[in-house]
Amino acid sequence: MERLPGGRRPRLVSSLGLGRRSWEVTLDEERGAAGLARPPARRNCFVPISEIIAVEETEFNKKQRNIGRWQKMAKLHAFTVHYVKKARNHRWRCRDATFWCVDEHLCNQWTQALKELLEMQKSRPKQLLVYINPYGGKRQGKRIYEQKVAPLFSLASISTDVVVTEHANHAKDNLFEVNIYKYDGVVCVGGDGMFSEVMHGLIGRMQKDSGIDQNNPKASLVQCNIRIGIIPAGSTDCICYSTVGISDPVTSALHIIVGDCQPLDVSSVHHNNTFLKYSVSLLGYGFYGDILKDSEKKRWMGPMRYDYSGFKTFLSHHYYEGTIAYQPAKQTHGSPRDKESCRTGCYICKQSEKQLAEQNKEHGLKHEEGEEEWKVIKGKFLAINAVNMSCACPRSPKGLSPAAHLADGSADLILVRKCSRFNFLRYLVRHTNQDDQFDFPFVDVYRVKCFQFTSKLSEDNESNVMDIGKKRFGQFCRDHPACCCNIVNSTWNCDGETLDSSAIEVRVHCQLMKLFARGIEEDCKDEAAHSQSSIEQLL
Ligand SMILES: CCCCCCCCCCCCC/C=C/[C@@H](O)[C@H](CO)NC(=O)CCCCCCCCCCCCCCC
Ligand SMILES: Nc1ncnc2c1ncn2[C@@H]1O[C@H](COP(=O)(O)OP(=O)(O)OP(=O)(O)O)[C@@H](O)[C@H]1O
Numbered sequence: 001m002e003r004l005p006g007g008r009r010p011r012l013v014s015s016l017g018l019g020r021r022s023w024e025v026t027l028d029e030e031r032g033a034a035g036l037a038r039p040p041a042r043r044n045c046f047v048p049i050s051e052i053i054a055v056e057e058t059e060f061n062k063k064q065r066n067i068g069r070w071q072k073m074a075k076l077h078a079f080t081v082h083y084v085k086k087a088r089n090h091r092w093r094c095r096d097a098t099f100w101c102v103d104e105h106l107c108n109q110w111t112q113a114l115k116e117l118l119e120m121q122k123s124r125p126k127q128l129l130v131y132i133n134p135y136g137g138k139r140q141g142k143r144i145y146e147q148k149v150a151p152l153f154s155l156a157s158i159s160t161d162v163v164v165t166e167h168a169n170h171a172k173d174n175l176f177e178v179n180i181y182k183y184d185g186v187v188c189v190g191g192d193g194m195f196s197e198v199m200h201g202l203i204g205r206m207q208k209d210s211g212i213d214q215n216n217p218k219a220s221l222v223q224c225n226i227r228i229g230i231i232p233a234g235s236t237d238c239i240c241y242s243t244v245g246i247s248d249p250v251t252s253a254l255h256i257i258v259g260d261c262q263p264l265d266v267s268s269v270h271h272n273n274t275f276l277k278y279s280v281s282l283l284g285y286g287f288y289g290d291i292l293k294d295s296e297k298k299r300w301m302g303p304m305r306y307d308y309s310g311f312k313t314f315l316s317h318h319y320y321e322g323t324i325a326y327q328p329a330k331q332t333h334g335s336p337r338d339k340e341s342c343r344t345g346c347y348i349c350k351q352s353e354k355q356l357a358e359q360n361k362e363h364g365l366k367h368e369e370g371e372e373e374w375k376v377i378k379g380k381f382l383a384i385n386a387v388n389m390s391c392a393c394p395r396s397p398k399g400l401s402p403a404a405h406l407a408d409g410s411a412d413l414i415l416v417r418k419c420s421r422f423n424f425l426r427y428l429v430r431h432t433n434q435d436d437q438f439d440f441p442f443v444d445v446y447r448v449k450c451f452q453f454t455s456k457l458s459e460d461n462e463s464n465v466m467d468i469g470k471k472r473f474g475q476f477c478r479d480h481p482a483c484c485c486n487i488v489n490s491t492w493n494c495d496g497e498t499l500d501s502s503a504i505e506v507r508v509h510c511q512l513m514k515l516f517a518r519g520i521e522e523d524c525k526d527e528a529a530h531s532q533s534s535i536e537q538l539l
């Protein structure tokens with residue numbers, strides 16, 4: 001095809017068959033879209049090139065479509081466009097449309113032009129490393145990947161190296177050995193725990209290769225540019241739900257194929273200058289720590305274990321005494337009490353990205369410790385939750401902190417003080433409805449860039465106990481079971497895994513890693529408009 005100045009192709013406008021009718025079909029490179037219109041009514045629709053999955057020449061006769069007299073008059077040539085159809089509740093599906101015409105040259109021209117445009121989508125992955133946890137969630141990981149995801153990757157010409165894990169930490173250890181730089185991304189099929197493994201492998205590998213000591217809590221970590229894709233097959237799938245808006249394997253596979261990119265904040269957790277873990281979703285002490293500890297013994301129950309242990313933990317109503325010191329996140333523009341949530345193209349996260357780029361330009365990798373003051377809070381808490389993202393999941397569709405941002409360089413620290421069981425239940429119920437879960441006198445929320453926690457027990461024994469989290473010398477107050485006073489520590493739930501220490505030091509690293517996602521898309525009137533003008537609706 002002849003090119004316009006600047007290498008652009010002219011607009012391609014042809015009369016092509018689709019279904020039983022003839023349509024005016026336009027390929028508009030400038031608009032980055034392929035469009036359909038049907039004269040004279042000119043009802044039309046457009047599919048952005050970025051949402052086309054693949055284009056293939058099609059043997060028309062095999063389709064056996066009844067298109068009337070055309071079929072008898074001449075040999076027909078056809079090509080099929082596979083594209084993303086956006087359905088309700090952020091669900092994406094792969095649909096196809098087969099266009100036909102009598103002119104073979106025209107058909108080839110269209111196929112070639114579309115393929116060239118797809119080639120130009122540089123953010124799309126070509127080679128992926130896939131880890132499947134066959135035991136996550138309802139143990140469906142392998143089936144989900146083979147039946148729902150692999151066929152889509154092969155349609156989009158993505159080549160894959162697949163590892164089915166044989167034990168915990170298999171994926172993490174493997175990421176320290178393989179040549180990760182030959183891949184455009186790493187995919188994990190499993191739940192939040194499996195994601196955490198892959199994240200630890202990738203971030204750890206990046207630091208190792210750059211000579212950064214993860215044990216130094218003040219070290220500036222090297223960003224990881226190899227994106228991670230999550231195919232949800234776990235019990236909570238909170239990270240997938242909070243970054244895509246739904247936990248659905250096909251939707252996630254399509255976000256990977258179109259090459260989405262969502263930066264993500266990561267918190268580092270240390271104890272006594274020793275690195276413990278990274279966290280992207282929930283760091284929870286008290287209620288969520290106790291649920292996790294109890295639920296680990298009930299893994300055989302599958303996802304139900306959380307409801308069982310949740311109910312048990314709710315009834316036990318333990319509270320824990322301790323001290324929290326935090327530095328407020330002054331650089332970010334939002335507040336945890338905002339009514340607006342973080343959505344695709346979020347302005348607040350974009351501002352943080354700009355600030356980060358400027359900081360890196362000024363200081364290189366050197367971390368500048370802020371002079372801001374530390375605020376200190378002592379008290380008795382039912383739950384201490386620090387979240388880097390909303391933590392929305394099917395159990396709590398708006399999450400633990402509905403206005404938390406995916407990539408603003410801060411975490412929301414939620415303190416639920418000792419209160420009655422009834423009040424705590426009112427608080428929990430608000431995780432599931434539209435009411436403000438922070439509008440209680442016993443709940444406080446702060447947007448922070450770092451914090452430290454020490455339990456009363458560690459403070460009291462600091463002089464003679466090196467690692468209080470590992471010692472178990474306290475017991476529940478057996479004489480007064482009803483008072484719920486608790487002289488043992490709780491444990492931290494770090495993205496679904498328990499930490500050994502109760503005394504921890506946490507720092508948020510702005511946009512340390514990237515996902516194949518785009519954040520949750522705004523569900524406005526556009527959604528209705530989109531579905532009205534879809535190809536299926538026109539036919
Ligand atoms: C009355 C209904 C209240 C329902 C309250 C539902 C709150 C659900 C909040 C979910 C927050 C998830 C945060 C994500 C954490 C993940 O990094 C982590 C790894 O996957 N998952 C968990 O730790 C797994 C955590 C799973 C937590 C399940 C909590 C279930 C609580 C049930 C309380 C029942 C009280 C009933 C009293 C009659
Ligand atoms: N082959 C394996 N055998 C046993 N454990 C494994 C294997 N592969 C991975 N794991 C471990 O299983 C743990 C849980 O897996 P995963 O997160 O996929 O499921 P889940 O716990 O049911 O879901 P969620 O984390 O969403 O609650 C992970 O921490 C991971 O380290």
Ligand SMILES: [Ca+2]
Binds near residue numbers: 388404405406
């Ligand atoms: Ca954040």
